[in-house]
Amino acid sequence: MRETEATTDARRAMEVCNACRYCEGYCAVFPAMTMRREFSTGDLSYIANLCHNCRGCYYACQYAPPHPFNINLPQVLAQVRAETYEEYAWPGPLAGLFKRNGTVVSLVTAAAIALTLILTMALVDPRVLYQPQIGPGAFYRVIPWWLMVTLAGGTFLFSILALGMGFRNFWRDTGGRPDELTRPKPLAVALHDILTLKNLGGGGGGCNDVDEGFSQLRRRFHHFMFYGFLLCFASTTTATFYDHIMGHPAPYPFWSLPVQLGTWGGVGMVIGTAGLIWVKVVSDPAPAARNLLGADYALLILLFLSAFTGLLLLGLRATGAMGVLLAIHLGVILALFVIVPYSKMVHGVYRSGALLRHALERHPTPPPGNKPSDRALGSAA
Template identity: 50%
Template structure:
């Protein structure tokens, strides 16, 4: 794990346009891969590589975020360890991706949080916030009540909930937007500079939403703990992502009901917010449980081991949000509902507080890289090398 001094050194190198140690290693490996081309059809990284003879900082950050860590190139490579060339593209790219998130963090001073965003910190933050909310309810005398008619708004007023969550949500969106905007600006100069077109946007959206590059380049899946092919990572990622989006849609529809239609919560199970929330919660719980199991079994050569605490912290928070949300629904008519509400709200607040400085960022930066790839591949290849 990088120290604060190492992060400061990398930040200064970024300002000067110099390559860090991890970026230099990616450049070295790409030079060798460019002379081999065996893996050219595996994913978007290698067609992007063939358009370059040299690899600057922006090129390296761009290709690192195109990499999905499927591991296919590692197991196909004749120069992989223990060969003297020691080519391990997934691991090298993962290390640079972690640096990318820190380099483009906003505010910049918070970039070091990526290296400190571990499972213990995330869960402790969630439980600490839950304890704070529970003590506030206890002081108001609502912690052990079960107001069936008013639902959880009788325990935690709607306006108070909005006043707490709205600033956190706005900050998370702002921090991610400003960070990826800088990334987009830098990689645009490294990828022809052409503007986004509807066909390119459609192709990138298709690749991102289907996780196209987790198929190993042959549709057989990717690798996890060994050289066996598996579709598990792709499936559990889909369950997690679409479960999260369904939960977000449930909240959005409930907001529309409350402010536009004048229908305050609680809602019946047959209503759209409840259906979306239950289906999304179950999907999110199953997806994160699967990703946790895969993360524990993942081979260390298939990624950056230093980022595992961040990965597991994010997975744990998502799982906690989904399970406490489902329990809140089940315990709604009971006296345990206020306490479960405090735990759920604490988990959600912790998730959004750490969102700009955790694993969630990889989806945002990867989508931006896929957009630039879809744009770049439509431009003439000045080197006349490779194919796409």
């Protein structure tokens, strides 16, 4: 990673914190910090992505502004984090999208895709835009199966590839080796920390989501959003299985598994994203990196819209509005897939990598000769 003003600021803050250590028990950042005396840019990238922005250390810090030391760890680590997103993005030339990836760009992309689909439908058969379509295969009479699969599959696979390459860049830059990715114990520890959002617990009482008071709001809303997203993904996977393996095309009855997974997932995402937007709006701006808020809102709004338009489509699928709603829902989903590798969404990938690195540091590989299997071999000899 390049040396920048943000990495220089973060290094200075780390050195002050390393001497102070008042916040040692707050989160994973401090144990990772105390293991180091010097901080390379790779170390700072790892530590910045380990920070969950709970803000606990800002309100606890006796050196926070207006103190001349001006220590604002959540803010400076957020700046470094944002730079890591750009640094590790793949393919490199698209990394600049991070700078422009605001709310307007996301919404314009979604609207452009939806409009293209609506225009295509209008040219092929305008009746699908206002006539109700019901029964098996109704969605494919509006947008042909091959077009849906090509657009959704293509953008999804591109996103997965770009995120995977970004993770590889992060892992290499922070000193990781490929063989470390398969060690079961650190993997299990990291997975637990990811699934429970342990680091959003701050010093134990939760985060300083809004102000100096502790709360679990952000953690809970994030859980709603994250598990809602997983349920929606499970819904799509189940529907694909029903359609292409069992030969039973959508739409499915309300009480079927894909619709139930999608409905509860969608409700969870709507609650989670709306809640997180609200927390951002009312929270104290002092520890926030204000120049990054546009990207935060863009992602939350796109996630909210993808769930909301999905629920709307479910509610109105038997009416004449289904054609236009399907195009709008697909437009939002495709915009989300296209933008994901160059949006705040990558924080999940790098934060997971940082949590795995942290678990590896807490459970290091025993030196040769110290493994139980080695000792057994030695005594046998």
